[in-house]
Amino acid sequence: MSETDEFSIRIPETNKPRIVLIGGGFGGLEFAKLLSDENVQLVMFDRHNYHTFQPLLYQVATAGLEPDSIASPLRKLFDKKKNFYFRMALVNEIIPEQNTILTSIGKLRYDILVISVGTKTNYFGNQELIKKCFPLKQIPQALDLRSNILQNFEKAVLVNNPDDLNALMNYTVVGGGPTGVELAGALAELKKHILPRDYPELDFKQMNIYLLEGSPRILAAMSEKSSKEAKKYLEDLGVIVRVNTVVESFDGRTVFLKDKSTITSNTLVWAAGVTGNMIPGLAPESIVGRASRLKVDEYNRVAGYKNIYAIGDIAAMITPELPLGHPMVAPVAMQQGRHLAKNFNRIFNKKESPKPFKYFDKGSMATIGRNRAVVDMPKGLHFNGLLAWFVWMFVHLMYLIGFRSKMVVLLNWMYGYFTFDKNTRLIIRPFVKPNNPVIKNPEKARAVSGYDTAV
Amino acid sequence: MSETDEFSIRIPETNKPRIVLIGGGFGGLEFAKLLSDENVQLVMFDRHNYHTFQPLLYQVATAGLEPDSIASPLRKLFDKKKNFYFRMALVNEIIPEQNTILTSIGKLRYDILVISVGTKTNYFGNQELIKKCFPLKQIPQALDLRSNILQNFEKAVLVNNPDDLNALMNYTVVGGGPTGVELAGALAELKKHILPRDYPELDFKQMNIYLLEGSPRILAAMSEKSSKEAKKYLEDLGVIVRVNTVVESFDGRTVFLKDKSTITSNTLVWAAGVTGNMIPGLAPESIVGRASRLKVDEYNRVAGYKNIYAIGDIAAMITPELPLGHPMVAPVAMQQGRHLAKNFNRIFNKKESPKPFKYFDKGSMATIGRNRAVVDMPKGLHFNGLLAWFVWMFVHLMYLIGFRSKMVVLLNWMYGYFTFDKNTRLIIRPFVKPNNPVIKNPEKARAVSGYDTAV
Numbered sequence: 003m004s005e006t007d008e009f010s011i012r013i014p015e016t017n018k019p020r021i022v023l024i025g026g027g028f029g030g031l032e033f034a035k036l037l038s039d040e041n042v043q044l045v046m047f048d049r050h051n052y053h054t055f056q057p058l059l060y061q062v063a064t065a066g067l068e069p070d071s072i073a074s075p076l077r078k079l080f081d082k083k084k085n086f087y088f089r090m091a092l093v094n095e096i097i098p099e100q101n102t103i104l105t106s107i108g109k110l111r112y113d114i115l116v117i118s119v120g121t122k123t124n125y126f127g128n129q130e131l132i133k134k135c136f137p138l139k140q141i142p143q144a145l146d147l148r149s150n151i152l153q154n155f156e157k158a159v160l161v162n163n164p165d166d167l168n169a170l171m172n173y174t175v176v177g178g179g180p181t182g183v184e185l186a187g188a189l190a191e192l193k194k195h196i197l198p199r200d201y202p203e204l205d206f207k208q209m210n211i212y213l214l215e216g217s218p219r220i221l222a223a224m225s226e227k228s229s230k231e232a233k234k235y236l237e238d239l240g241v242i243v244r245v246n247t248v249v250e251s252f253d254g255r256t257v258f259l260k261d262k263s264t265i266t267s268n269t270l271v272w273a274a275g276v277t278g279n280m281i282p283g284l285a286p287e288s289i290v291g292r293a294s295r296l297k298v299d300e301y302n303r304v305a306g307y308k309n310i311y312a313i314g315d316i317a318a319m320i321t322p323e324l325p326l327g328h329p330m331v332a333p334v335a336m337q338q339g340r341h342l343a344k345n346f347n348r349i350f351n352k353k354e355s356p357k358p359f360k361y362f363d364k365g366s367m368a369t370i371g372r373n374r375a376v377v378d379m380p381k382g383l384h385f386n387g388l389l390a391w392f393v394w395m396f397v398h399l400m401y402l403i404g405f406r407s408k409m410v411v412l413l414n415w416m417y418g419y420f421t422f423d424k425n426t427r428l429i430i431r432p433f434v435k436p437n438n439p440v441i442k443n444p445e446k447a448r449a450v451s452g453y454d455t456a457v
Numbered sequence: 458m459s460e461t462d463e464f465s466i467r468i469p470e471t472n473k474p475r476i477v478l479i480g481g482g483f484g485g486l487e488f489a490k491l492l493s494d495e496n497v498q499l500v501m502f503d504r505h506n507y508h509t510f511q512p513l514l515y516q517v518a519t520a521g522l523e524p525d526s527i528a529s530p531l532r533k534l535f536d537k538k539k540n541f542y543f544r545m546a547l548v549n550e551i552i553p554e555q556n557t558i559l560t561s562i563g564k565l566r567y568d569i570l571v572i573s574v575g576t577k578t579n580y581f582g583n584q585e586l587i588k589k590c591f592p593l594k595q596i597p598q599a600l601d602l603r604s605n606i607l608q609n610f611e612k613a614v615l616v617n618n619p620d621d622l623n624a625l626m627n628y629t630v631v632g633g634g635p636t637g638v639e640l641a642g643a644l645a646e647l648k649k650h651i652l653p654r655d656y657p658e659l660d661f662k663q664m665n666i667y668l669l670e671g672s673p674r675i676l677a678a679m680s681e682k683s684s685k686e687a688k689k690y691l692e693d694l695g696v697i698v699r700v701n702t703v704v705e706s707f708d709g710r711t712v713f714l715k716d717k718s719t720i721t722s723n724t725l726v727w728a729a730g731v732t733g734n735m736i737p738g739l740a741p742e743s744i745v746g747r748a749s750r751l752k753v754d755e756y757n758r759v760a761g762y763k764n765i766y767a768i769g770d771i772a773a774m775i776t777p778e779l780p781l782g783h784p785m786v787a788p789v790a791m792q793q794g795r796h797l798a799k800n801f802n803r804i805f806n807k808k809e810s811p812k813p814f815k816y817f818d819k820g821s822m823a824t825i826g827r828n829r830a831v832v833d834m835p836k837g838l839h840f841n842g843l844l845a846w847f848v849w850m851f852v853h854l855m856y857l858i859g860f861r862s863k864m865v866v867l868l869n870w871m872y873g874y875f876t877f878d879k880n881t882r883l884i885i886r887p888f889v890k891p892n893n894p895v896i897k898n899p900e901k902a903r904a905v906s907g908y909d910t911a912v
Contacts, residue, residue, distance in 0.1 A: 078880075428528050
């Protein structure tokens with residue numbers, strides 16, 4: 003397999019070692035930012051041409067923010083680097099014995115591989131859930147959920163049957179982690195402030211928002227205090243929170259629970275777990291745990307390989323103190339990305355030895371509607387309410403990438419705060435084909451409507 | 458056909474006359490805003506749940522603005538009205554003898570029908586063009602064009618063949634009206650300021666932007682001075698402007714011109730003309746002209762019908778002074794919408810007679826990149842350059858709907874002005890399926906990538 007192979011991706015061959023980075027999430031981004039490309043060549047792959055600020059995806063899904071304000075084009079972020087190449091592609095396979103990756107646009111040799119592919123939604127192999135649930139990990143998914151929510155209400159004004167109405171107006175969020183909690187809170191605010199103004203014909207007392215969590219408490223990774231406060235906030239907003247509740251199946255209209263009860267709801271958002279976005283090709287010995295992560299040492303090197311590293315959610319740095327590795331959260335990914343970049347800078351620029359990774363826990367937080375949030379700080383410190391809400395906003399704005407995005411998000415938040423409005427309520431998705439029996443001639447209907455399918 | 462028919466759309470029957478409005482464009486919006494719904498019931502249909510500010514679509518297509526900032530949710534705009542109903546649907550047919558419309562969600566009786574459906578892109582029946590060109594009349598189309606532009610460059614860094622490179626890097630815009638001129642200018646700015654930073658591997662001297670116009674001058678509806686200045690501005694920016702140039706066909710890679718020459722270009726934006734978005738069912742005698750418009754009298758009443766009105770681009774108010782009707786531009790639509798609403802207010806509230814419509818021409822304008830625009834005022838007044846550019850921006854901001862949109866657009870423009878950047882460079886569209894021969898197992902590839910198709 004020679005380099006001049008017709009299927010090779012065109013990247014200049016230099017005498018500098020080539021580091022191939024897969025994934026432009028929180029970990030990959032920090033790694034690429036801090037890596038000095040003086041003595042190495044960096045090639046970055048991502049399936050999107052932008053970085054997604056995932057913590058605010060739920061606000062895109064609930065019409066609070068435009069997608070563009072939480073996405074940063076990756077090429078732009080690194081346009082000052084010299085030995086940097088970006089390729090938008092899916093990486094399909096790693097062939098470690100050939101130091102090569104196979105991608106949707108061809109193959110590429112690497113000297114060092116850094117895997118930062120994060121996780122994907124875990125449906126535990128349930129094919130029905132895969133087809134019928136809404137996940138919330140990517141911008142297209144958030145846009146799809148947003149369009150679905152608004153389309154449900156456009157349909158609700160048309161139906162007569164109370165059961166159909168329930169199915170359209172009820173929302174079920176599965177998973178009581180930060181995504182589920184924040185989404186349920188945002189849906190409750192839509193119900194309270196926005197939807198009744200838009201759909202005065204509907205009775206919003208009939209709209210129920212369910213948050214289902216399999217374990218005994220929501221926000222299980224946070225303090226008991228935070229769990230309790232968050233549950234109270236959600237219930238104040240009208241969300242029906244059910245813990246110790248497991249979903250067995252969903253047929254697109256009825257949610258079947260393990261306790262044999264059911265919920266009528268056309269929309270089920272699945273935020274109940276993630277699994278490693280594993281790329282085939284690595285030895286089974288290097289993959290660990292339920293969540294399918296890559297076992298790494300304290301230098302983030304994947305077990306069994308000398309030149310393959312993993313950072314962020316996909317990496318499980320298992321130590322006696324941390325038998326499950328670090329929590330799968332953005333701060334770990336960012337710190338590992340920065341640390342690995344610095345280690346490479348030590349090796350390639352300063353001829354120093356790499357240092358082991360140590361996680362610095364700054365705490366965690368979640369927000370539940372306006373004026374309400376919970377914050378856990380290290381050493382058992384906890385606070386909540388308005389101050390927590392301001393801290394949540396400040397931290398998210400601070401970490402958001404780019405001045406323009408910060409400004410646009412701040413503007414939207416301020417506008418939303420004072421007007422109780424969320425303004426990006428656009429339905430942009432393929433049109434439901436007209437199948438009403440009144441229409442005798444759907445071809446003609448289509449010709450009249452012109453171009454009406456979306457992106 | 459009774460009202461309680463199972464296919465009827467559920468709208469309360471009252472003793473007030475029901476006005477059905479089809480279309481939430483410039484004309485429909487002004488009509489709905491100004492119509493007093495005290496003594497009438499207003500039912501509005503649109504295929505989208507938002508109004509599109511079409512004059513800025515080209516900035517969405519060229520990554521300058523987020524789609525949400527030029528779209529206004531229609532329900533929100535009218536949430537203060539009492540006898541107002543919105544239905545998101547396509548209207549497929551009018552049955553004037555039964556005073557009924559057939560739509561994608563059922564049928565509805567009307568007392569008065571107001572048609573404000575505007576125009577659609579006119580391909581003059583050329584099926585090949587319909588399949589392979591990019592139109593630019595709707596937000597999903599603008600997003601599709603934006604993604605296509607960015608994907609072309611992601612592909613360009615992969616190809617070796619100079620001919621493939623030309624096809625990916627060249628852009629052809631057909632139609633020298635304001636849309637074509639403004640789009641070509643914005644593409645030229647992308648080429649000058651943005652793309653070379655994002656794609657340092659590519660040689661942008663090889664990127665050509667063609668603007669093709671069939672008639673002897675671009676901006677043919679404006680003054681000769683404006684045409685001349687606009688052409689000069691475009692050429693200064695590197696756009697190749699060809700007048701008296703007619704496209705015969707396009708195979709997705711080569712544009713075939715009537716003079717037998719060709720242009721290699723994968724992307725052809727068709728802004729060369731529009732035709733009435735005609736709804737079947739009206740008598741052929743009421744339809745006039747090449748552009749398929751509805752013949753209306755000076756009260757905007759459609760010829761041959763007592764209770765059907767048409768406003769905006771779809772209406773041709775033919776008088777001895779205006780043998781082709783008014784120009785098909787937003788100001789005419791807005792003025793007709795307002796005028797018709799006032800006439801109805803006169804009839805239903807004040808028991809007065811309606812007044813005939815008179816168009817007040819405020820002039821026209823077009824912009825070509827930063828600091829450059831042309832403005833024609835009534836009575837032959839003309840100015841251009843920096844002042845015209847500020848006037849263009851001010852007028853567009855003023856007419857944009859909603860405070861939040863104005864602020865977000867202003868912020869984007871200011872950011873873009875000072876940084877020479879356009880920040881909404883996201884590719885959000887269905888992923889091109891991997892068909893590279895290196896991938897032996899595309900099913901596995903898909904499973905690895907997770908959910909990657911867009912909205």
